[in-house]
Amino acid sequence: MRSDCPISFALDYFGDKWTLLIIRDLIFDRKKFYSDFLNSKEGIATNILSNRLKKLESNGIIESKVYEKLKTKKEYSLTPKGKTLVPVLVEMILWSAQYNGDLAIPQEFLHKAKTGKDQLVAAITARLDT
Amino acid sequence: MRSDCPISFALDYFGDKWTLLIIRDLIFDRKKFYSDFLNSKEGIATNILSNRLKKLESNGIIESKVYEKLKTKKEYSLTPKGKTLVPVLVEMILWSAQYNGDLAIPQEFLHKAKTGKDQLVAAITARLDT
């Protein structure tokens, strides 16, 4: 930790170009496996992905368990601490939406964010437990 | 831009360990000058600071003008695009507050965030124009 500043604290967790993309995959795309993250369109390298998954796990943002149906696979999921990142991601999406109209954001998402942001966050969070 | 994902879009602006700290200084500490940012407790290096200020300016997040009282100084300020980052920073602060009780966050901030987040964001944003 570089200081007692909450922004600095948060950046120590996800202040890089890749970590939040993995969390995005977990939250919005319901991805679970190493190969899922690897196939995301930004093209993360295998060693970076491995490093970030380890870091996220040791930081208590995600957890993993052996996938019983196929034991070579590990199934990743968000911890409660990870799930509380939903509001941060939502605000980032809304910020981006203001400055680039060509991004992949469903109209429904923007509408819901405008009419009831808290409910939108709650709905996204609740879906993670299903 | 790495993809049409809004999270990826946002990370292209501030997906690193330093950029958001400069924006934090501008928003919460009302800092204006190179030397102000340099003296922040995280200890940014001069070349990184210079690089990030340039990047923020070319990305339209901040702007700068010569400080008339002392022409060797440049006065930096947030553009409207930069000011709309307030909600993102607020959510990051609230996330951090949940997981570390020793951070420098005023009680009043947390109270206001709980009772009326939108008003808090509006108040912080409005203050930037004074």
Place this chain on the structure above:
DNA sequence: TAACTCACTTGCTTTTTGCAAGTAAGCAAA
């Protein structure tokens, strides 16, 4: 039991960061 899948690791190159020192422009006092 041999080939295959999957999650990683390794080795190497390139890029970014970090640190210390230097520079140039504006300013202030002698």
Place this chain on the structure above:
DNA sequence: TTTGCTTACTTGCAAAAAGCAAGTGAGTTA
């Protein structure tokens, strides 16, 4: 007008991180 000071950078070099290609080993399937 010259000297020294402040301020915002730039430069050079070492260390760390990222990117890429190839390899490894455990578990699965034919």
